[in-house]
Every structure is written in C-alpha cells, then in structure tokens.
Amino acid sequence: ARMEAWKKEQLTAAGVDVHGALERFMGNEALLERMLQRFTGDANYAQLLAAADKRDAEEALRAAHTLKGMTGNLSMTALCSLFTRQVELLRAGDPDGAYAMLPEITLAYERIVGAIGAIGR
Numbered sequence: 001a002r003m004e005a006w007k008k009e010q011l012t013a014a015g016v017d018v019h020g021a022l023e024r025f026m027g028n029e030a031l032l033e034r035m036l037q038r039f040t041g042d043a044n045y046a047q048l049l050a051a052a053d054k055r056d057a058e059e060a061l062r063a064a065h066t067l068k069g070m071t072g073n074l075s076m077t078a079l080c081s082l083f084t085r086q087v088e089l090l091r092a093g094d095p096d097g098a099y100a101m102l103p104e105i106t107l108a109y110e111r112i113v114g115a116i117g118a119i120g121r
Helices: 005-014 018-024 029-041 044-054 057-073 077-091 095-099 102-120
Strands: none
Touching (some): 005 018, 005 102, 018 029, 044 057, 044 102, 057 077, 057 095, 077 095
C-alpha cells in the first residue's frame, strides 16, 4: 500500500521530511505511518509540560532528550531542532530559557500531531 500523495503533502506541510523519513524506514510507508501514530500516543510531550510546570529540570531534560531522538528518527526536522536547542539549554543550566521555548515547541508539535490525525482517518 503506497502512502497517498495527499498524506505526504499534509505531513510535509506540518514539518515532516517524508522523503528522509522513508529513507530511514527503507521505503516502508506502512511502518512510517505506524511509527507516526505511535508518536502521537507517546507520553513524553505531556511529561515535558508537567516537568516545566513543576520546574523539574531533570525530568524536563529526560523528556526533551527522548523527544529529540524520536523526532529525529521520524525526520520532524523543525521540531527536532527545537528539542535539540531545548536539551542544550537544560544541560547548560538554563531551565528558564528551555521553558520559554515551550510555546514555539507546542505550536510545531500540535501541527504535526494534527497532520498525523488527519492522515489516520
């Protein structure tokens, strides 16, 4: 089953490098779709927000680092670079700078989750 062009367009518009992701998944579009669906169900984003809320920099770093890896693996280029920057700030002892990125991260995250939801219907 080929991934329909409109699905690729939705994902690309939301910030997923579909071509790069498919290269990583050896062209297996069904696997990519499954991994994208799994991403939307993953708890790390909620844990990141909760950690920021509690000002728990250690937990925020754990969640952001996990999300950096996941978004990198799924070729969510813009979101991955945001998490990469957030991890750097947390490691550098600047949690306030890291938490200040959350509105921008949330926007990018919700666009991708929305697109994944749209192609899953």
